[in-house]
Amino acid sequence: MDETKFVKEIASKEEAFSQWYIDVVKKADLADYTPVKGCMVIKPYGYALWENMQQCLDRRIKATGHKNAYFPLFIPESLLKKEAEHVEGFAPEVAWVTHGGNQKLEERLAVRPTSEAIIGSLYSKWIRSWRDLPVLINQWANIVRWEKVTRPFLRTTEFLWQEGHTAHKNQEEAEEETLKILTVYKDYIEQDLAIPVIIGRKSNNEKFAGAMHTYTLEALMGDGKILQAGTSHNLGQNFAKAFDIRFLDENQQEQFAWTTSWGTSTRLVGGIIMVHGDERGLKLPPKVASVQMVIVPIFFDTSKQEVMEKAREYKSLLEKKFKVELDDRDSYTPGWKFNEWEMKGVPVRLEIGPRDLAQNQVVAVRRDKGNKVIISEKEVESTLEKWMADIQNNLFLQARSRLEENIRFTDNYESFKEIMEEKRGFIKAFWCGNEKCEDQIKKDSKATIRCIPLEEHKEKGKCIFCGEESSSLVYFGRAY
């Protein structure tokens, strides 16, 4: 068994990022392809990561007063059609159920591409008075969008997500909610997933179909492309009017409600891979790692019993505070195990051999650093506690440095195109606000406006494409 084979089998991150990504997904056992076109299976190791991500975010969503519920998977076609922009945006991606058992249905059912329509129809029934507001509901669900080109986690026909849907009595409250969620998402993505984001507003071209405006969180990936990590939409009264969500206000006047919706998905698993991963595979932030540390016993036949005993002792001690795995497989060498757990991105590896036993110590290796550190037995617990926080922080800081290095300002269109072709990353440039400029820039460089900063820039400059004066300094990038 060639111990290095494991790592050699994945493509180079530097040279072939896309292939590297796919290789890591498969080699780290996160997901696999299925006989269903465009649909993946999330394997146990990948799903455990997703469960931890869910827990982190669910806690934050509940702490801000939202409650979970579950709405139907199917949306009758007539209902989906009620909001014109919305159906126009989603119709090309909808999977349609036309038969139930052996019977043709009277009306086709959409497999939800998002749930504004079905939820709106119920809010219309539930909301009567200002006393019923706000309604603050979140749903964890599967979503189907018919995609032509798919990649595990990043773009699949079926994916998992959470979608929040809220209703409010006035515009201010709806806007406050939309922005509050932006903060919830930022905290989750930065503090739990250790992925730094740039937040802002979407241009009209890029906003959610049917929304008044969309806020977004955008993250830089390892290949310089940009991942939309989450979005929060202020839907204004568009959906309330389409789905008839009305209430009597404090003055007994009938009003349409103001609604919002917001979502993040299993895409972020892809984000974790692409932000933190390296040539040796995954690197997981301790807060979401399903295995935070692995113990690898190292022994000869003569020392097996006592080494295993000590390893089990460490496991019982450490699993009170951490998620610990003891790799006691006989059929693999320690070297093979080191490679495999590095590929799987486990934050810390502990090695225990006969010599360590004699010296009352363990050898510990951080996935983010790689060098061997000797820790005395009585300091293992406290050291590892410090390390967990430190690794979490270090992954974030490393990613933030890369992000900062890859935000470039330019006011020269030739240099804009050159950067997009060679270095990618974010480009900050002035934009006049005209969709025609936006479209032409996309044609020339594949770059889209990732977001418009929330605070308007003080000084004016010239639109990177047409040269017209503008105070809107926006972020461009090539999107995933």
Next chain:
Amino acid sequence: MDETKFVKEIASKEEAFSQWYIDVVKKADLADYTPVKGCMVIKPYGYALWENMQQCLDRRIKATGHKNAYFPLFIPESLLKKEAEHVEGFAPEVAWVTHGGNQKLEERLAVRPTSEAIIGSLYSKWIRSWRDLPVLINQWANIVRWEKVTRPFLRTTEFLWQEGHTAHKNQEEAEEETLKILTVYKDYIEQDLAIPVIIGRKSNNEKFAGAMHTYTLEALMGDGKILQAGTSHNLGQNFAKAFDIRFLDENQQEQFAWTTSWGTSTRLVGGIIMVHGDERGLKLPPKVASVQMVIVPIFFDTSKQEVMEKAREYKSLLEKKFKVELDDRDSYTPGWKFNEWEMKGVPVRLEIGPRDLAQNQVVAVRRDKGNKVIISEKEVESTLEKWMADIQNNLFLQARSRLEENIRFTDNYESFKEIMEEKRGFIKAFWCGNEKCEDQIKKDSKATIRCIPLEEHKEKGKCIFCGEESSSLVYFGRAY
């Protein structure tokens, strides 16, 4: 506002059980109907209950070595057809996707009615050697079965469940797994949901489509009908042969794997309602209640401030150990709140008024008993801790007494039919094993064999229908 109106609005449990059930579902705010035929929305209060149930069971499933994963929602028709009995059983209930966007699909996709087929196709790819076995995977997912007559939680076109799918190297291990899960389910349903069950094997008529045999857990509902609470299937090599799940055994011989599958669903929410509920609404077991105790402050204008202060103090104290709600709504009277929280089945209500403040006490009312008890402030925490365990236990014991009173033996077919018509419950009767007798009994009395006990009866008796001698004493009942 008429304080008693709340309760009066639900039908009588004694006189109109079916209507009572629907009324409680709606009045306790668990679920609602939707514009999608046969599909319900699980509202926040109902979903919080389901989340707690999930946590209870998920812990047990993981503790027995299983891991969660997520498989595609869609199953290509050709794949579903591979196991003949399986497709025959499920085809009439399948929702079919025929179009993706504007394009007709080359092959129809089933919306999963259960996932044996898609999971089998992947196990076939993942399993190569005996070293890969056992595979122990569970999935939490939504399921669609086209139902003609639906009732919230009990039978809906879409429902939520968990489905375990395991593969083993020989028949013994598969059988052991199937039975182990039966125990996991029994512990969950009895200890967490406080619902006593009778366990056993299904007759061929009632077993899972494609299984070798099916184990089941059957529970008595408040109207004497029986709810199938969970099933665990030993699939033998049927699915392994259909989906080509082969491995090389220790002797380098190629073998088909032995597989199992098992599931429980949101049906059990219906079970909780129908087992524990009473004329005043829901009664939730503390282990799964999303609100374990509610604090209702009682005050006049002059005492409002100090009562509210004390109520908040109790909340901070108690929420360290319990799930506590403080009902500080101004627009409802205490009497209204009492009724509402009783309807919602909250295990304990605490009332705090000016007099209680003066006496350093609270008034406490158990949902399962109803009488007022005065608890001194310094004993609140310890008393409530005892109460939680006691209520959990009491609900189970009450349900078990009702179960025991409603298991009747008979060897007379006329009396069998009479009992099934009037008292229902379980009837223990001998059965010769012939499907024809089983079918005729069902025609005559709507009773089916709910289960065949795991241990064969020692003495012989005569088949309740044909009179032939048999040692099989089985449980009959009218099923939900």
